[in-house]
Amino acid sequence: MTDRRAPQAWLLPQPAAIVVNGLLFAGAAFALFPLLWMLAASFMAPGEASTYPPPLLPAHPTLANYRELFAHAGMGRYLANSILLAAAATALSLVFNVMAGYAFAKLRFRGRERLFRLMLGALVIPGQVAMVPLFLLLKHMGLVNTYGGVIVPALASIFGIFLVRQYALSIPDDLLEAARIDGASEWKIFAAVVVPLLKPIIVTLAVFTLLGTWNDFMWPLIVLSDQNLYTLPVALASLSREHVQDNELMMAGSVLTTLPVLIVFLALQRYYMQGLMMGAVKG
Amino acid sequence: MIGVFFVLPVVAALAISLTDFDIYALADLSNLRVVGLRNYVELLERPLFWKALGNTFYFVAAGVPLSLGASLGAALLLNSKLARFQPFFRTALFAPVVTTVVAVAVIWRYLLGARYGFLNYALSSLGIAPIDWLGDPRFAMPAIILFAVWKNFGYNMIILLAGLQNIPNELYEAARIDGASAFARLRFVTLPMLAPMLSIVAILTIAGYFQLFAEPYVMTQGGPLQSTLSVLYLMYEEGFKYWNLGSASAVAFLLFLLIFAVTLLQTRAARGGFAR
Numbered sequence: 001m002t003d004r005r006a007p008q009a010w011l012l013p014q015p016a017a018i019v020v021n022g023l024l025f026a027g028a029a030f031a032l033f034p035l036l037w038m039l040a041a042s043f044m045a046p047g048e049a050s051t052y053p054p055p056l057l058p059a060h061p062t063l064a065n066y067r068e069l070f071a072h073a074g075m076g077r078y079l080a081n082s083i084l085l086a087a088a089a090t091a092l093s094l095v096f097n098v099m100a101g102y103a104f105a106k107l108r109f110r111g112r113e114r115l116f117r118l119m120l121g122a123l124v125i126p127g128q129v130a131m132v133p134l135f136l137l138l139k140h141m142g143l144v145n146t147y148g149g150v151i152v153p154a155l156a157s158i159f160g161i162f163l164v165r166q167y168a169l170s171i172p173d174d175l176l177e178a179a180r181i182d183g184a185s186e187w188k189i190f191a192a193v194v195v196p197l198l199k200p201i202i203v204t205l206a207v208f209t210l211l212g213t214w215n216d217f218m219w220p221l222i223v224l225s226d227q228n229l230y231t232l233p234v235a236l237a238s239l240s241r242e243h244v245q246d247n248e249l250m251m252a253g254s255v256l257t258t259l260p261v262l263i264v265f266l267a268l269q270r271y272y273m274q275g276l277m278m279g280a281v282k283g
Numbered sequence: 284m285i286g287v288f289f290v291l292p293v294v295a296a297l298a299i300s301l302t303d304f305d306i307y308a309l310a311d312l313s314n315l316r317v318v319g320l321r322n323y324v325e326l327l328e329r330p331l332f333w334k335a336l337g338n339t340f341y342f343v344a345a346g347v348p349l350s351l352g353a354s355l356g357a358a359l360l361l362n363s364k365l366a367r368f369q370p371f372f373r374t375a376l377f378a379p380v381v382t383t384v385v386a387v388a389v390i391w392r393y394l395l396g397a398r399y400g401f402l403n404y405a406l407s408s409l410g411i412a413p414i415d416w417l418g419d420p421r422f423a424m425p426a427i428i429l430f431a432v433w434k435n436f437g438y439n440m441i442i443l444l445a446g447l448q449n450i451p452n453e454l455y456e457a458a459r460i461d462g463a464s465a466f467a468r469l470r471f472v473t474l475p476m477l478a479p480m481l482s483i484v485a486i487l488t489i490a491g492y493f494q495l496f497a498e499p500y501v502m503t504q505g506g507p508l509q510s511t512l513s514v515l516y517l518m519y520e521e522g523f524k525y526w527n528l529g530s531a532s533a534v535a536f537l538l539f540l541l542i543f544a545v546t547l548l549q550t551r552a553a554r555g556g557f558a559r
Contacts, residue, residue: 017365024360028375031433035378037401038390050399122290126494128515129539130292132299132522132532139309215383217497218515222523233385237501240389247393254386265381269374272381276438277445 035258042066042252049247065252073249075256077228078235082214082257085147085231089154089213090206096155098202101164102194106176107186116165123158128218135222149223150231154213160205163278167201168194204275207268211261232257293539300532309526322533332534334509335517338424342513343492346428350488351481353432354439359469361440362447373444377437384434388501391430392417395502417503420510427498427511435491439484446480447473482553486546493542514538 041049043061069075103109104116134153135144143149171194179189195202217233224230230238236253243249265272300322307314326332357376361369379387394401395416403413416426450473458468474481495513499505505512505520514534522531 014365020360020363020365021367024357024366024372027357027360028372031376031379031437033401034387034390034394034433035382037394038386041393049393052399053404054399054401118290125293126490126539126542128494128518129296129535131518132528132535133292133295135523136299136304136528211381215381217383217385217500218519222519233383236383236389237385237497240385240392240501241504250389251393254383254389257386258382261381261383262378265378266374273441276441 035262038251038254038258041248042255044248044251046246046248049251050245065249066256068249069252069256073239073253074227074235075253078230078232079256081147081229082232085150085220086210086214088147089151090209092151093155093157093160093209094202094206097157097160097205098164098195098198099190100156101161102168102190102198104161104165105168106171106173106194119158119161127153131219131222138223144223145225145229147229150220150229151213153219154209154216157209160209163205163275164198164201166278167198171197200271200274203268204271204278207264207272208275210264211272214261293536296532296536296539299529300536302529304527304529304532306526309528318529322530323537326530326533326537331509331512332517335512335514338510338512339493339495339514341424342428342431342495343489345425346431346492347485347488349428350432350436350492351439351485353436354443354484355481357436357440358443358447359473361444373441376440379434380437382434384497385501387434388430388498391426391433392502395426395430418507420508423503423507423510427495427502430502431492431495431498435488439488442484443477443480446477450476479553482549486549486553489545489549490542493538493545514541 037056040057042065043063044055044058045060045062045064048055048058104112130153138144138149138152143152175193176189179193184192214231215233216231217237220231220234221237224234227235227238236250236257239253240250301317301319302308303316303318303321305314360366361373361376366372393399397403397413397415397418400416402416407413414422416422454472454476455468458472463471494515496515496519499511499513499516500519503511505516515538518531518534518538521527521534
C-alpha cells in the first residue's frame, strides 16, 4: 500500500517535483506508520513487541491475541454494544435531523429564521458544559447506565440539521407545490418526494453520525458504569489500564476498535469529504 | 423547542454550579443547598485548578500553531501541480482523523515508550539518549501535543485544500507575468486569499483543543505530577469520580466562558485584520 509510486515520478529530472513528492511520501509515512505497526503488532506473540530494537513485523504471525480478547476480555460483547449503539444512534438521529433540516428549509412556520439563527449561535457552546445537567436529567429519567443514555445526546445535532437544510434549500418549491396540488399530504410529500432527493446528504450525515458515535469516548465513559454495557473505546481504555504490559493484546484491541470505522470511511469517503466541505465553507 | 434544548443546558450548568450538588444530593435532593459563588471561590484558590488551566493553555498555544502549520503545509503540497497520486496521499494523510482516539492513543503510548518505543529508537540513531516521554513531567505534554497534531492535522488539511482550489488561477498567472517567484506568489496571493478561511479554521481548532481529555486519560492519566491534567480532565474527576457535581459544573462553566472569550477576541482580531 505504501509502495505505489510509479517510476516516472522519480525519473523526472525536475528537482521541485522530487521535493514535493518526497515530502508527501514522508507525510503519508508519518500518518500511516502507527496504524500499520498496530496491525503488525496485533499478530505478534506476547512479549515480542517489548524487545530492542522494536520489531516491525511479527516473526511468527499468530491470532492468539484476538482469540484471547474474545475468550477472556469480553471483546465480543463490547463489539456488539458498539455496533448496536452506533447503528441505533445513526438511524434515530437521521430521522430527527432530516425532518428538522427539511422543515427549516422548506416549511413556513412562525419564528423560523430566528430559531435557526439561535441554533447556529449555540454551535459555539462546547458540549461538555451540558454534561453535568444532562447527566442529572438522565439520572432523573432512569437512563443512566443504559443504552438509551448513551444515544440521547447524539439524537439532535445542529451540524446535521444545518447540513440537511443547506442541501434541502436547492429543492425547487414548484415541485412541492405540484405535489400539494395533486392532493399529496405533507407526510407523503416528505417520504415520496423529499427523501429521495436528499439521498446523497442523508448518506453523508449517516457516515458522520456513525463515525462520531462509534468513536465517542467521554460521554459513554460518564454514563455507563456497568461493564456489560461498555462500548469498544470505553472498554479499551479500561483494559489498557489493566494490561499496561500486554502491548500485543492491546494492539489487537485497537485494531478491532478502529478498523471498522476506517473501512466505513474508505468505502464512503466521497460522501464524508462532501459533508466536511459543506460544514466548513459555511463556518 | 430546539433552541431551548441547546441554551437550557448552559443555564442549568450555571444553576448547578451555584449549589453544593454532591453524592448525598444525588441520593436525595433535600440535601441540596445553594452556596452562591463558593464553588468558584474554592476553585480559584486551588493550585490544581491553575495547574490544569496552565496545562490546557500550553496545549492550545503549542498544539494549535503546530497543527495548523502541518495542515497548511500538507494542503499546499497536495495542491501543488507537481504532486502525484493525490487521491492516495490525501486519504493517507487524512486517515488518522477518522480513527478512534482511544485506540490510537494506546498505539502512541507504545511508540513513545521509554525502552522499546520507536521514537526513542529513531532518536538513538541520531545519537540522542532515550527520553521517558510519558513518564517525565517535562516531556509528557510535548508528547501529547505530537500525538494530537498527528491525529488532527488531516481535518483542517482537507478544508484548507478546498480553499486553495477555490483561488482563481488568473491571480497566479498575473503574478507570474509580473515576475513573482514561487515564494512571493505564496506570500502575496495564496496566503491573503486563504486568510478568511484560515481564521475560521483557527477559531474552531482552538475551541476544539481547549477540550483536551481522552489523550491524557489514556496516555498519562493526567500525570506525571499532574503535568498533563487538563481543565476537562479536572471536571471529569471532580464530577464523575468524586461526584462533586456542583464544583464540576463550575469548572465546565469556566471552560465555556474561556472558550467563548477567546472565540470572541479572535473574531474581533480577524475582522480588524480584514479592514486594513
